[in-house]
Amino acid sequence: MAAVYSQHELSEDATLSSSSRKPKSLRKLFSKKLFTKSNNQAADRTDASTSRHYDFENSGREQPTSQSIEQGESLDQDWPVVEEREISALNDKGNEFFGKNEFDAALRMYSEALKLLKNSNIITDSGDRNEQAEENATKVLEMSLRSSKLVPQNSSHYYRASEVMADAMENIGLVLFKQKDYERASAMYGDALVARQKCIDLLTVRFKSQKGSKSKEAMAKYQEEKNACKVDLANTLFYTALLRERQGHVDEAFRACEDAILLRREVFPDLKTDAASLSLLSTIGRLYCHESVQRYEDALGYFHEVHRMKCELFGKRHLGVASSLNSIAFIYLNLGDYDKCVVISDRAIDIASNGRGLNKEMCVAWTNKGDAQEKLGQYVDAVASYEKVLDLQSACLSEDDIANAEVYEKMADSYLSMNDIQQATSSLEDAILVKIEALGDENEELAKSYRKLAECYEMTQDYSNSIKSHTRALRIFKHIGDKEGAAIEHNKMGGILKKSGDYNKAMEHYMASLWHSREAKLPSTNPIVADTIRNVASFQTN
Known part of the structure; x- marks a missing residue:
């Protein structure tokens, strides 16, 4: 089970662990874009951590696009390098305002520095990083965090400071995650969650403390701001879930995902129409399939939604659709519906092999099919499927890749079921040679x-x-x-x-x-x- 699961990253949409994933692309997946272009109030909304008004189509935290989700969120593209002096200048200007007790202006400067950091490759694992640039980037984040904490709670700027503080904590947590410092990342995400909730509480208290009757416009503005805060809290819960998964705390991970889904449903009652929730649904489906959880029926419902959304976003013949089909086939395999697993795997193979050359989804689909055939007693067909997997993997993986060992062992099981001990022995010997090199x-x-x-x-x-x-x-x-x-x-x-x-x-x-x-x-x-x-x-x- 563990080997099969590792080969099926049941959805790649939500995986934060890739060394090429950038903070900006993560923010794109969970945008603050809550309203359509026709909503004039949303267009005029001022974000809590910047002085500029939102143009949801062109600025601020970006709207998730089909392309960003479809292509692994453009993980490998090179983001524009931000000059160090730009960030340092904003940081220095923020310090100047802060020294004059002009907290609002100081927080704007720190927020602009944070925004530049999110749009840069300074805090990502992009290969030959400039250590000084990374150190300065972290200093900006930490300065923003410290400065936000110094704003008095009775200040009119405290709400804005809390949101900047939450953003800084979240980004520092992301840096630490990239550096594999999971304990410190966990602490930062935990503090960010507290700050996010504080933003919601402060917003509610501020609104209720306003005297007199509230106009419809004021009510709408309050609800928009509160919804934006809820989405931010859901984002932080999502990042926490991915961190907990990496730490091996799967039960905590899927609970964080469940809380994030509940929050997003408060904003988007029908998540089926919320493209930005695609990664979240994929992640909780994957976590439900983990060998320590095995809530396959719950996972199936989520992956059916992921599949439907991908078909609508990208078309029924897109490679991302093959990925969701592979996830569904894997679940039917574990539920014991082997015939359905074979049928769905064939559909995934058809899509994955449609002029796209070698790709992971084709290997996964053939593996699922072989597993189902083995369970059905179709051992000759299962061996043929596994041989197809090995043939595909030989063109894109090294000989000592552990994925090959897993397939060799599956072949050995099928040969044993056919009482072909000699072939089973040969396959196991091949698996052992690979494992010695890999493990x-x-x-x-x-x-x-x-x-x-x-x-x-x-x-x-x-x-x-x-x-x-x-x-x-x-x-x-x-x-x-x-x-x-x-x-x-x-x-x-x-x-x-x-x-x-x-x-x-x-x-x-x-x-x-x-x-x-x-x-x-x-x-x-x-x-x-x-x-x-x-x-x-x-x-x-x-």
């Missing part, structure tokens, strides 16, 4: 492959090679401290030695298996423990 000599996944290879040798009564393979697996399990794995290997080796008539050595391995089982705190009902006890008892009665 090293002391990896748990390598140990599991050695165990499967040993079982193949045992089937052909090649006990010598079977013992050697189990011994290699045992060495790895002991090295990594996997006592349960070691108990299994000792049990397996005891069984082989018993078959070959070497009862004394068999007894030694059975006793070693019991010791490791006890260390691993395995219950007596565990199949390996029960089998070991039974064999030890049989030796004692003979």
Whole structure:
């Protein structure tokens, strides 16, 4: 399951981890554009962190476009390099205003510096980065953060300061995420969430404190501003979810996604019409499919929506549609609807191979199809599908890519189901060679492959090679401290030695298996423990 999941990044739309992803493109996915061009009030709205009025079509936080979402959000394009002196000048001007207690003007300067940073490649992993530029960029963010914190709570500028502070925290968190400093990034995102909520609370208090009856225009302006704050809070929750996923806290990740979806639904009651929610829906679908969650039926509903939205945005023959079909096929595979998985995989293959050359989606589709065919007992067809995957991957991946090992092991399973032990052994040997190159000599996944290879040798009564393979697996399990794995290997080796008539050595391995089982705190009902006890008892009665 884990191997299949890693190969299916069930949706790439929301993945923040790519080293080429830029802060600007992330902001484009969750824009503050809440209203249509016909809404004049929205066009006149002043953003809380800049003095300029919004022209939603040409300025401010940009509207998500079909192209930005469609092409992986143009992740690899080179954004214009912002001159260091421009950011420094804004920062210095902000300091000057701040020294005069002109907080509003100071915050505008810091906000403009932040905006330039978002539109630059200074805080991204874009290859040969200028370390001084990165340091200065971080200083601007931190200065904006410190300055915002110094604005008194009773100041009329406190709401504006809170929003600038939230933006700064979020951007610092993004920098730390890029640098793989996940603990500090988590702290920044947590503070940003508090600041975002504070913006909503301050806005509500300010509106309710206004005396007299509220005009429709005032009500509309308040609601627009509040909706914008909710979208910002949803964005920060989304980034937090991606960070939690990277940290391995999948349960926290999908809960953050659920909270983000609830917030966006308050602004957009029908998310099906909100293109900017595409990444969020894809992400929560992927998280529901994680092996530690396995809420496949919940994920299916989200991916059907993603598929429908992609068809409307890009057309039914777009490569992004193949990606959503692959996600749906993967879910049907795990729900046990193998025929449907094959049908949907064929549709994905048709789209992915439509004059587009080699691409990941074609490999994923053929893998899904092979998995479903194997489950249906169509082993020859499954092997053919896996061979197709290997052929495609050979043209775009290195020979020692771990994805090849996964396919070799799938082929081995199909060969075993056909009782073709020789071909299964050959496929497992290929998988092991790849894993050694990709993972090293002391990896748990390598140990599991050695165990499967040993079982193949045992089937052909090649006990010598079977013992050697189990011994290699045992060495790895002991090295990594996997006592349960070691108990299994000792049990397996005891069984082989018993078959070959070497009862004394068999007894030694059975006793070693019991010791490791006890260390691993395995219950007596565990199949390996029960089998070991039974064999030890049989030796004692003979």
